[in-house]
Amino acid sequence: MPWPLRQFDAAIVDLDGTLVDTLGDFVEALQRMLRDLPKPFADFTVTHPLVERMVGKGSENLIKSLLAHVDAAQTATNSVALYEQAWARYQVHYQAINGDFSAVYPGAREGLQQWQAAGLRLVCVTNKPTAFANTLLRHKGLDGFFLHVVGGDAVARKKPDPMPLLLACTLLGTVPARTLMVGDSSNDAQAARAAGCPVLLVSYGYNHGEPIAAVDADAYTDTLNALHWAD
Template identity: 40%
Template sequence: MQFPFRPSMVLIDLDGTLVDSVPDLSACIDTMMARLGRPPCGEAAVRQWVGNGVERLVARALIGALDGEPDAADLERALPIFLDLYAEQVSARSVLYPGVREGLDLLCGRGYRLGCVTNKAARFTEPLLQAVGIRKAFELVIGGDTLPEKKPSPLPLLHAAEHFGIEPAASLMLGDSVSDVRAARAAGFGIICVSYGYNHGDDIRHAEPDAVIDAFPELGELLA
């Protein structure tokens, strides 16, 4: 299979696409819960809850579910605890997914303009990219608090397209979740998803991206 067009720019999501960050997120959530006098959530649950920013993750931990809202006072107390913990441990256990480094080398070698667009706050994004050794691959990094809106809003993608001077129709988003698909569709981008990421337990194929890959090196043939 070959992608319908050769993009001039590729924007790539971070958590669940480039990096498995759940081990660090889960450890911080469980420490936060302990400090609040509550039982731990566990990594399996946290893996189902990530993908919409840390505030939403903390809210889900407090209620123990994907949907719903915690007591406002509980969230106000819990969030600063988590943020302090995560700032200290943002890359203690997180690792690149297999094939990511090779895939990025391939894209860079072919001359693609690369940007990282994530819902993770910038204060966590930059240190994590540096720690796993891939920051230099990206000309532009947009965090979840860089702009007034984050994915699934198309704003971060359109901002990147304007930054690079590249039309959305010649641009590609590479992600793992329905938020990435919705943002790409709204922005007029192509969208490829990885099969292994964080999509709240749902098969990403149900969101109907243009293509699904199991590992980054598959981009070599797909974008040939």
């Protein structure tokens, strides 16, 4: 897929599902969190397919979705105290295992190296809390590629709202039309369209259980190092 390099000044890159397969981290942290809660939550087994459908809209939404799934009758999940307890335990457990059960996707590191060598300025934009994102990037040796990291707690509204992408463009000093959004889900595509950024989606990752080809995007790729820049 050749794209004119002169078309872009920078790229905004998503983290979970685009650069790093973090499902294992989510599953482990959520499982430990549930064990700290009363029944029926403590007895529930968290699976990868379940988390894959729920992930992508921030940790708060992930936890609320899981609690609601476990307690389908809504007998306990309406409790603010329960959510606050779950959120507190999740933060402790995720911080303890962040990056231990995850892996960089094939071609992701090489893709970043190619883009950096081509002169593109890079910023990581994720719905993950900024501290967790920075730790994960360091853990996987990816932190050196990015001029900035914009986490879900850096703005008032997360993706699919365009606010994080617009902040990223401001930090980079670029205009959205010349800033490529690279992601793995409809959240990334919707945010890019609303911000005015061109969007590239990877064919792997987490798209709420829906086929990525059905999402409106300018291009798709199987690996990040498969892109070919035309002069």
